[in-house]
Each structure stands twice: as C-alpha cells, then as structure tokens.
Amino acid sequence: MQIRESAEDYLEAILRLSQKGGGVRSVDIATMLSVSKPSVSHAMKLLREDGYIAMDRYGTVTLLDKGAEIANRIYERHTVLTTMLESLGVPSEIARADACKMEHDISDESFARIKERLIENGQLD
The missing domain is CATH 1.10.10.10 (Winged helix-like DNA-binding domain superfamily/Winged helix DNA-binding domain)
Structure with a gap:
C-alpha cells in the first residue's frame, strides 16, 4: 500500500x-x-x-x-521517532519536526529496531 x-x-x-x-x-x-x-x-x-x-x-x-x-501506522512512527529523538536530548519541537520528516522514509526494519529498543528501555509501553 x-x-x-x-x-x-x-x-x-x-x-x-x-x-x-x-x-x-x-x-x-x-x-x-x-x-x-x-x-x-x-x-x-x-x-x-x-x-x-x-x-x-x-x-x-x-x-x-x-x-x-495508514494513518495509524504513520502516527505510530511519528510518536516513536519523536520519543527516540527526545531521549537523545533533542528539544521537543525539533524532535517532532524531524520525526515528521523521518516517518515517511524509514525502513520497516529500522523502525522495528528503534521501537524494540525504546520498549526495552521502558520509554514506550
């Protein structure tokens, strides 16, 4: 799709x-x-x-x-990527803007690994 x-x-x-x-x-x-x-x-x-x-x-x-x-998939990517960037010390406003750019292009494999790591670290439910 x-x-x-x-x-x-x-x-x-x-x-x-x-x-x-x-x-x-x-x-x-x-x-x-x-x-x-x-x-x-x-x-x-x-x-x-x-x-x-x-x-x-x-x-x-x-x-x-x-x-x-599609909306749910993109929104999940946006929230996970924003969380990742903020955990690296990126200010929230910049993290949200960058996540919006990244959410469309990141591979499923990379996204899955980022999400898994954030869950392991207790940063995502």
Whole structure:
C-alpha cells in the first residue's frame, strides 16, 4: 500500500483531529498542516476517490479502514521517532519536526529496531 507522503500527512492529521473529539472539517486540517483550504479540498477529493476517507454532506471527514490503517501506522512512527529523538536530548519541537520528516522514509526494519529498543528501555509501553 504505497501512497504519497503528503497523503500520509493528511491522513495522520485527520486521525489526530478525530482523536480530539468532534467532527473533522477541511478547515481544521488546513489549520493543522498550515496549508490552504483549496489544497485541502483537492487532497480530500483524491483521498475520497481512492477510498481512504468519506465525507458527509456537512463536510465532516471520516477515515475509512484503509485510510485509518495508514494513518495509524504513520502516527505510530511519528510518536516513536519523536520519543527516540527526545531521549537523545533533542528539544521537543525539533524532535517532532524531524520525526515528521523521518516517518515517511524509514525502513520497516529500522523502525522495528528503534521501537524494540525504546520498549526495552521502558520509554514506550
């Protein structure tokens, strides 16, 4: 299941916003990702056409199963990589920004090893 990095960012944003409760709207996504509303509209159209999200008549965005699968994978990578960088002494804001870049490109093997090490060290549940 290979999709573009920007699509992964949109799916992760939808997941994170939905975890806060309430409906997720395009304007919320635009604000979170610091992108324009037209960019979000275009991305939502593509994600909807590819079966990653659904939108109701009020514009509320919902992750479908395959969208949720990708969003959860990317979000897990983001949190684990952020934890790793912070454990190395990287300031939180920089760690989050760097993790966002790394989450898309790191191999499954490297990610699994990082996650295992953090669990062994008691830094992850």
